[in-house]
Amino acid sequence: MRLLVLGGGGFLGFHAVAAALAAGAEVSVLSRSGRTPHDGVEVLRGDRTGDLGVLRGREWDAVLDTFTDTGPGAPAVRATAELLSGSVGVYGYVSGMSVYAPEGPDVPDERAPVRAAGVQPDDDPLQERSLAKLAAERAVREGFDGPALFPRVGIMVGPRDPSHRFTYWPLRLSRALTGERPRTVLAPGDPDRPVQYSDARDVAGWIVAALAAGRGGVLNTVGPGRAEPLREVLAACLRAAGGAPGDVGFTWVGEDLLRARLADVEEESRPLWYPEDQIPQSAVDSSAALAAGLVFRPAEDTARDTLRWARADAAGEGLDTPEAARREQALLAEWARVAGGRRER
The missing domain is CATH 3.40.50.720 (NAD(P)-binding Rossmann-like Domain)
Structure with missing residues (x-):
């Protein structure tokens, strides 16, 4: 072609x-x-x-x-x-x-x-x-x-992702494991909330194959439903960073507090993706594209490759900033005062 x-x-x-x-x-x-x-x-x-x-x-x-x-x-x-x-x-x-x-x-x-x-x-x-x-x-x-x-x-992630949505997590968890950042990690909202995202490499490969086949039409080219709870995605990011369950502690902060305190933060600068009010649907049906050959790699593979890119590229390193660290600690402190926090290992 x-x-x-x-x-x-x-x-x-x-x-x-x-x-x-x-x-x-x-x-x-x-x-x-x-x-x-x-x-x-x-x-x-x-x-x-x-x-x-x-x-x-x-x-x-x-x-x-x-x-x-x-x-x-x-x-x-x-x-x-x-x-x-x-x-x-x-x-x-x-x-x-x-x-x-x-x-x-x-x-x-x-x-x-x-x-x-x-x-x-x-x-x-x-x-x-x-x-x-x-x-x-x-x-x-x-x-x-x-x-x-x-x-x-939909929301695309992976190496070269210019947003904070996904890259923040393996980078943040890696720094917790090395002692550069605290091992108490703020996580957004409900750990069982399902999320839908796509590795851009999977989307790109499918598009190229579809063009080579001369395919036309509209196809939802997004992650396969919202089968992955946020808890599992963050666990995959932890494994990709070289950690195991119990190596860090996730404190799940309520979305109402995050919504109030992150109003000045652009949506693409909010890690995985809190609050995600501007996504009106529960999921997007990608069954037609899946039937046409679209497949997605495991979250751990995406996280591992994303972390490797972030460590090697200044653009990736910049997705976990000192300002993000200060904001995280302030949110954790406020959550501890108003709600007592919720710790999840």
Whole structure:
């Protein structure tokens, strides 16, 4: 397969390029800087919001578009889709599970109603981003004459994850085991609360395979239901850090307190993911993608690889900061005063 990746240096795009190369594909990457972190890749210098001339007259079997969902998103996606129409076999655009209407089913599948302007309130934290994603999906459908794949992804984690959601945990627990941080660890809310997330490498590998097969359509490309309680995910992170049950003590702090004290912290800076009010569904139904070959590795494997990356990369190391440490201790102290705490080993 000859694959063009629009945005191959970040998170999902990076792993998509790696998966394509591992599968023997010829990969081209459009980059504003003219650089890529991968060897063996053709780098095409261009700008999604400006000059796309470097793409004219070229042909690929597939394109993967990971362009941002805000700002000039939909117009830029439309321009690329129209330019590549007729010269690319299948167009993949990475959308998101947030597009589903919060008043729809508790576990939406691909047929569930999506958000609409003027229906959900403008102050809904997901509204602007979701409408931009839906506009970009429409832009591809209208501008590209060929099959289009729309993987609607959820919370993605793993090596190179720029958020604190998952990386914080193996890093925090590793530092507890080495004595760099206290062994009493704040954990959010209910230990039995199920969580849904995806290793970005699994998502990327599946998308690349789907594009190679010429697959089109909308598919929820998210972790397989909410089968994993938060307790088990953190236990997997502890094992990945080299620990065993009892090596650290988890204090489960109520979400009401966390919600009040973390109002000034962006959602992506809240580890696994407290409070997660802005996720309106209980889970997302990914059975169609699972039937089409999507699989996910165990949480411990994700945590081990994420910790290895975080230790080696300054961006990863920065996801457990002195400010996070101070905030954690303050929250633990307040929880001990107001509720007596709840310790879980």
